Amino acid sequence: MNTVDVIDAHCHLCTAENPYRYGCEAPVEELIEQMDLASVDVAVVLAVATQSNKKATAQYNDFIARTVEEIPDRLVGFGSVHPADGEKALEELDRVVDLGLKGIKLHPLFQHIHCDSPEMDQIAESAAELDIPLFIHSYFPYMTEEAERLYNLITAHPDTQFILAHTGGHTFLDFYAYVEMRNTGQDNVYFEVSSLSVMFRKSPYTEHIKWLIEQMGADRVIFGSNYPRYELVEALSAFDELGLSFDDSQQILGRTIGELLKL
Incomplete structure (x- = not known):
């Protein structure tokens, strides 16, 4: 049976100049080492604009673009914008596409903005026009109203890929x-399975994930690790424990994100 290239669709790079979050250190050299150890062929590296500062956001997007250009056979990049930057965020969306990045990462919790805010609406509309997906943090423990706001954003923008x-x-x-x-x-909508598949491994929650895959189809599900929070080997081990069929596993491990991003 032929296997696909394994693509980890959720990784972050952190340096002192371009921190994903305070205290995070995750240089590209370490990521490549982890990829080799886990037999991961390609990683999607995601910027996150954690502050309303167009200059800092542009610097982070430039860093991701440069890093991808240096290792194009192993890395794919997503940029980010901060919704609070308003029109400047929309301008940066255009620039992200010009940089050759494949999509936009948003993190409503880190960015302190509601998912159904007017600013998020504008970004979702622009993403549809630019034909790039929005990769949105969607784990809101103890904040069920925010999960509902995210759902409202998605239903309001059927032409945007989330x-x-x-x-x-x-x-x-x-x-x-x-x-x-x-x-x-x-x-x-596509579902990326990082973090929770590790956090809740060997719990009833894994049956919910398997039900979601069965109902939505493996062609709507994407593998990710959320590196550096979790090591790639650990994330792959948790994914394997779901016990999916060979075909579904191959679809999720590489085909879905590859087809979406036209890799």
Whole structure:
């Protein structure tokens, strides 16, 4: 049986000049070492604009673009914008595309903005016009109203492709809402399984993930590790424990994100 290139769709690079979050150190050399150890062929490295500062955001996006250019056979890049930057964020969206980056990463918790805010609406609309996906943090523990706001954003923008980091929520009802949305004909959501598949491994939650995959189809599910929070070997081990079929595993490990990003 032929196997696909394994693509880790959720990785971060952190340096003193370009921190993903305070105290984070994750140089590209370490990521490549982890990729080799885990037999991961390609990693998607994600910028996150954690402050409303266009200069800092542009610097981080430039850093991601330069790093990808240096190792193009192993890395794919996503830029970021800060919704609070308003029109400047929309200008940076255009520049991200010019840099050759494949999409935009947003983190409502770190960026202190509600998912259904007017600023997020503008970004979602622009992403559809630019034909790039939005990769959005979607794990909101103890904040069920924010999961609902994210759902509202997605339903309001059927022409925008959304990748939901951490599986789109943390309850079965979160999953069920997206399955019902697809059953009504709206089909613009992908689910990336990083973090929660590790955090809740060997728990009833894994059955919810398997149900989501069964209902949505493996062609809507994407593998990721959330490196450096989790090592790539650990993330792959947790994914293997789901016990999916060979075909579904291959689809999730590489084909889905490869097809979406036209790699």
